[in-house]
Amino acid sequence: MRKTILALTASGAVAAFGATASLAVTNDNPPIFQSLDPASVESGTYATDPAHTLVEWRVSHFGFNDYFGLFGDAEGTLELDTENMANTSVDVRIPINSLAVVSSGLREHMLRPGADGGAPDFFGPDADDARFVSTAIHQTSETTAHIIGDLTLNGQTNQVTLDAEFSGSGDNPFNQRTTVGFHATTTIMRSEFGMNYAVPAIGDEVVLDITVAFEKQ
Secondary structure (H helix, E strand, O other): HHHHHHOOHHHHHHHOOOHHOOOOOOOOOOOEEEOOOOHHHOOOOEEHHHHHOOEEEEEEEEOOEEEEEOOOOOOEEEEEEEEEEOOOOEEEEOOHHHHHHHOOHHHHHHHHOOHHHHHOOOOOOOOOEEEEEEEEEEEEEOEEEEEEEEEEEEEEEEEEEEEEEEEEEEEEOOOOOOEEEEEEEEEEEHHHHOOOOOOOOOEEEEEEEEEEEEOOO
């Protein structure tokens, strides 16, 4: 997933090169901005960094190979209690219209209205944001946790469990905001969210791979 995200955001990295150059990054003296020690993370209220929070979805394409796309611009909050993770909560919205795929035809199909006034095959043109609201968090190690919550997608809500892992914390070198990052994965069945189009030729099982940055408020 991390390699996928880097590949898909390569153009953004090129655009940001000029700003990055001001940090005087060299191979001999690479800067280190993040700590991998979870003890360095402070409790408090955090908000997503929408520009650097992405949800990848991956689905089987006729069993030949996988197809994947991205959602971005996620907005939400993390109420973090490092002393008692059970008191921690997450509430994040993901705009469906942020959908990014390499095929313009597929994007149009996924966001177009249904034929003859019927239900759309996927999301339709006026899709509400997806939303994940945690209901319980079970810490499984110093750096991992199971985050259980309600995922509302395409107008339907189902419980999902995210396998989450702490990936780093520190001060963002550009805006100096204290940031904490996580990766998470889960698998959903799209038919449970009202998207039955072409099942099972196009897979029902959808793997979600999430990378999220939260900034302390």
